[in-house]
Amino acid sequence: MGILVSLLAVIVLILIVYLGVGVANLQFVFGVIVPYVAMVTFFAGIIYRVMKWASAPVPFRIPTTGGQQKSLPWITAARFDNPYTTAGVIGRIALEVLLFRSLFRNTRVELREGPKLAYYWEKWLWLAALMFHWSFLIILLRHLRLFTDPVPYFVSLLEGIDGFLRVGLQGLFITDILIVAAATYLFIRRVIIPQVRYISLPADYFPLFLILGIVLSGVLMRYFFRVDVTAVKELAMGLVTFSPKVPEEGIGVLFYTHLFLVSVLGAYFPFSKLVHMGGIFLTPTRNLPNNSRAFRHINPWNYPVKVHSYEEYEEEFREKMKKVGLPVEKE
Amino acid sequence: MIRMRDKPYIILGLVIFLGLLAFPFWYNVGKASAAPEPSLDTPAIRQLSQKQCVEARSYMRKSHMQLLNDWRNWVVRDGDRIYVAENGKKYEISLQNSCLQCHSNKAQFCDQCHNYVGVAPDCWTCHIEPEENK
Numbered sequence A: 001m002g003i004l005v006s007l008l009a010v011i012v013l014i015l016i017v018y019l020g021v022g023v024a025n026l027q028f029v030f031g032v033i034v035p036y037v038a039m040v041t042f043f044a045g046i047i048y049r050v051m052k053w054a055s056a057p058v059p060f061r062i063p064t065t066g067g068q069q070k071s072l073p074w075i076t077a078a079r080f081d082n083p084y085t086t087a088g089v090i091g092r093i094a095l096e097v098l099l100f101r102s103l104f105r106n107t108r109v110e111l112r113e114g115p116k117l118a119y120y121w122e123k124w125l126w127l128a129a130l131m132f133h134w135s136f137l138i139i140l141l142r143h144l145r146l147f148t149d150p151v152p153y154f155v156s157l158l159e160g161i162d163g164f165l166r167v168g169l170q171g172l173f174i175t176d177i178l179i180v181a182a183a184t185y186l187f188i189r190r191v192i193i194p195q196v197r198y199i200s201l202p203a204d205y206f207p208l209f210l211i212l213g214i215v216l217s218g219v220l221m222r223y224f225f226r227v228d229v230t231a232v233k234e235l236a237m238g239l240v241t242f243s244p245k246v247p248e249e250g251i252g253v254l255f256y257t258h259l260f261l262v263s264v265l266g267a268y269f270p271f272s273k274l275v276h277m278g279g280i281f282l283t284p285t286r287n288l289p290n291n292s293r294a295f296r297h298i299n300p301w302n303y304p305v306k307v308h309s310y311e312e313y314e315e316e317f318r319e320k321m322k323k324v325g326l327p328v329e330k331e
Numbered sequence B: 001m002i003r004m005r006d007k008p009y010i011i012l013g014l015v016i017f018l019g020l021l022a023f024p025f026w027y028n029v030g031k032a033s034a035a036p037e038p039s040l041d042t043p044a045i046r047q048l049s050q051k052q053c054v055e056a057r058s059y060m061r062k063s064h065m066q067l068l069n070d071w072r073n074w075v076v077r078d079g080d081r082i083y084v085a086e087n088g089k090k091y092e093i094s095l096q097n098s099c100l101q102c103h104s105n106k107a108q109f110c111d112q113c114h115n116y117v118g119v120a121p122d123c124w125t126c127h128i129e130p131e132e133n134k
């Protein structure tokens, strides 16, 4: 169900472009207005989300830990899995963001005869996720050649390394292959593992299809049905220098499809599970050092609580207590 | 109103993140970027009665690398040195003796676009550039 709905949604998006640009010639709408609206939505949405997270009170240390806590000097503490210093926390988050360390611990669980619980080696999810995210980042950075003039050296360098294989005369980008393979794996995984399929929602399938749509339209555009890249760069430069114009040389509908899907992704980003990009940094179960036993943490908004100690209580009621025969501490 | 001690750090991180994302917007400030205008002013083109490339201009602009790839394969693999264009005209298949015969101003033509979009075809490590560029 979720799969069909999501697939249909992406197909409808593509149809909108074909009608809008291919039939109604609304190049300015799809080439300028939609991308700007998407950009504003993206930036505003991210700010809104992060500020909302920043205002959430985090009075206690609640890190999830995966190793020995810092205690006596002769017991080796897990510096990153159970961080007790800020440096440890930074290391933990950096490893998490750059290498997906917690995903590396992923295992497959199976209930076998007996009944016996068995855990299996399972690194494919980690590998595919890592390939997917790194490829995505590198592709985005490479795209800067369309948004900068002159093209910065690091972009050309990245393009040279990524495209050192050839298909015909052109560079064949390794990241293109990796991202298609990884995204396909991530999709198939959702479909064939029953437990994962059970918890998969349209909100899981839709971003996958959307990104696959973006990637496939980009790949088609580069290797099969060429578009006028010089004109694309004119359009892109117009956008980033705030002097937008649709270039006189027409650009194929395929490009507008690519751009529209990217715009939808950008606008959808802050309001979907994709904000985990920012969320990973603001997760209290990960970004707090586990030092509750070393330092006393006082809840910052504790108000002075009125207490009535037992001593005072006895002082107040001593006579009455004695009368009914209750034991008292002071005679 | 409850205030969190880490808010300044979060805002700092957010500002850095958004600043990095906005890279294309500030990188281009003050740099005049003009769309390339490949020059067609060469002796060979001036002599043409019909100012026409081997194929239609729009096709050349988007697909000349694919055409060059086919050209190379036809010559190197099939030994076929004659290209029959869409309109029936015949051309010798050659990077140096066809493309760069007409477009002998490589620096004002091919390189104009290629510098703009940041591609650097490595053809000229083997093929010879027209004299005018030296």
Ligand code: HEM
Residues within 6 Å of the ligand: A136, A139, A140, A142, A143, A146, A173, A176, A214, A215, A216, A217, A218, A219, A221, A222, A223, A227, A229, A232, A236, A255, A258, A259, A262, A265
């Ligand atoms: C989420 C953002 C984006 C993703 C994931 C993405 C992905 C891709 C991929 C995988 C390709 C195949 C070739 C390559 O890897 O370079 C590609 C090509 C392309 N993309 Fe994107 N893209 C994105 C955003 C954009 C934007 C905003 C533009 C608008 C200017 C754009 C314009 C192009 C063009 C013109 C090509 C063809 C390049 C060529 O023929 O060399 N892309 N895209």
